Amino acid sequence: MARPAVIAHRGYAGVAPENTIEAVTRAADRDETAMLEIDVQPAACGTPVVVHDEHLEGVRDGRPLTDATGLVWETPLAELRSARVLGTDATVPTLADVLEAVPETVGLNVELKTPGRSDLRVGESLSGSERAERCEVWLPFVERVVADCEAFRGELLFSSFCEGAIAALREVADYAAAPLVWDDLEAGLEIARRYDCEAIHPPRNAIIGTELAGTTYAGFSAGEPDIDVLEAARAAGRAVNVWTATNWVQFDQLAAAGVDGIVADYPGLSGDSSGR
Template identity: 30%
Template sequence: MKTFFRETYQVLRVNLRQLVLFEILYRLVAGAFYIRLVNLLLKISLRAAGYSYLTMSNLAAFLLRPVTVGCAMVLVLVGAFLMVVELGGLMTAYQAAAYSRRIDVVSIVRGAVGKAVDELSKRNWQLFLLALASYLMMNSMVLLRLLTRVKPVNFVMAEIWSQRAGRAGLAAVVAGLVVIGIPTMLVFFACMVEQKRFRDGVRRSMELVKGRWPKALALLFGLNALMVAVSVALHLLFVVAAAVCVTLFVDSYAAMAVLAAVCRRLELVVLAVASMAAGLVDFGALTVVYYQFETRHSQVKPWDFSYVCRDHLSRKRILAVTGAVAGVSLLFLLDMVCNGFPLDSSVLTETEITAHRGSSKRAPENTLAALETAIDEMADYAEIDVQTTSDGVVVVCHDLNLKRLAGVNRRLGSMTYGEVRDLDVGSRFGADFAGERIPTLEEALDDCKGRIKLNIELKNIGDRTDLPEQVVEMIRDREMQEQCVITSVKLDYLVRVKEADPDLHTGYILPAAYGRYYDNDAFDFISLRSSFVTLGLVENAHEKGKAVHVWTVNKKSEIEQMKVLGVDNIITDYPALAREVLYREEATESLMEYLKMVLR
């Protein structure tokens, strides 16, 4: 067994730098493309089903729809192809490494594309499905952790795990994957190196592993156990470092909220690295296994690792194609940074947090200072109110009369923007905010783009206004459709928003929880007072594909109650407190308390 580990290390280290570079570039390019595809097909499926959000209540009906099934098949096929391309790159590098031959990244890319094209030309479609299954096994721990972060899958997984039959079913699935994986572990080498058809490759793999598979399985198990241990240790190290930084540099009121958000992002980084390492290490180990088993079985001279794939593309073309795809990928990534993550997190993630009128307990409400504070407190959304001045400028302000905010007993709609701009709405909150002004919506959008999502409430200022169309145009001009939702107590405004841009998500603010309001296509979620929320209301809304936002939730006990009821978004004056309650972990809290005591 020591020989297997030693030779695996040798195979890995020869082209490790080039392989890591290939993996990073490939996953950036393929990942950006695949995320866009998932986002597109998810939108198509949700629109066909008439849903805006996925929940436990509507998940089964959604998955069984023909459009959803078709989109899922497309995603599986594309994902399998992308995995075979990546696998082809690894095989190319390891073929060279087996005889200590160094190759560059372009050669790895050429081998990746060439091998995938070869398998398509041989119609080895089963190999693509096997690649998908292999990656599922190799990344099982990573995927399991990711699935616990995605709704409604996390609820499904928790329900399955809580039942004995569910645990037995999961064990049976794992056992089935192992039973399939053992005899087929060398099929990729038989098909990609020996150029066999899939069925012949399976027979060749079974021939090679017969009587020897326990050694290979022990090698793979040992390596993966080591990678899991390293990943856990790395994550713990990051958490401790983050906790020290938060304790030293973040105000105590927001410390737990910031740490919870940072730890989740750090975990995603560790999982991404672990996923990449799993492919590199496992296929490196399988290269050694194949080489050892093949030479002992045939009792001939060692396997020829020379590049056997046909040159489908020249070096210059590979460079040109790679550069073009990398450029497109970079644009996608920049778009994600500027306009928000394309895969709508409100559809898939757990309860989100909205800062009410910005962070209105720590800064003057509906001001740029309140928005900045909401960002600092790690809110997912900032809720702002908009209306128009007498000369048609859209400004961010809740009250129709400005007496409470600015000491001026006049309606905002009767004042010009020039008059509104000169008002001080910060001095009454505190001396530190003296001179804070009522911002325009354009200023708020520009300030928040790529930093925080916005829940824009259209105040009811009558039927003759063009407020809905103005707001839609401003959002569309900045390409912030993925970053904004629009709400109102006036249903007609939401109808007009949908007419202007059907892809914008809208929310109906309900004065009371009565009547059947779930079937209306003018809005995608309901927003109501938290005291009206019941489990039945949430389930009924979810069955219709509508999300539930609740306001204004400020007490710990009420935040915990809303989490239990399964609401999708909590609107609060204390976003840091809400994040602490919703996403706190006992181990992290204990660590923070210890660090506070030590560093005090």
């Protein structure tokens, strides 16, 4: 059985300051890395920047998220680009910066995190009128993201927890897309069907037949899900990329289950720890 593709979560956030140029370039330089996963949202001017959290202040594993404060989408671009990430000298990059730094031999999974507001409708399958309204909310930002990505010649995959983002992407461009699942597999599969998505991204405990399915994570309670997302996706011809493996035991369980890709916090979980 083929091993799943390794997708570097925020540029292997377990070993580098997440979503920074330093992280993605180091991750891209490893033979095992098939794809990089990054998060994008707008600066105050609308420029797409690569950062995960809505707020610049806060703590991750005892370190400050950045040395700046405020909401990302209310912060001037110059201030964001000088904000130091997780107590290091690495700073928040623009999406254009990352695209320029990443070799086109490595794929890029661009997660559409937020269009610049907090009412996101995460993980929901929306009604027709709601879909149209949420598509309009996301459209200006998605247009900016796609415009930045046009010069990149490597593989591109766009993902989001928000149906509005997927809908807006389908309005703008013909890139591969994947709904991210949060606590509702049926909603994720419906969104994938609705937009003929190339993949679906469930959490690690949503894969039936693994010990991980008995754990609490990503809005799911302990116990195997009622839906076999791997079987359903395969029947529809979609890839299944699972997030997020934090150790080699989790990686091996997911690989044995037959998933297509695994989003990983650390390099080497696949058993290949070599660099180029």
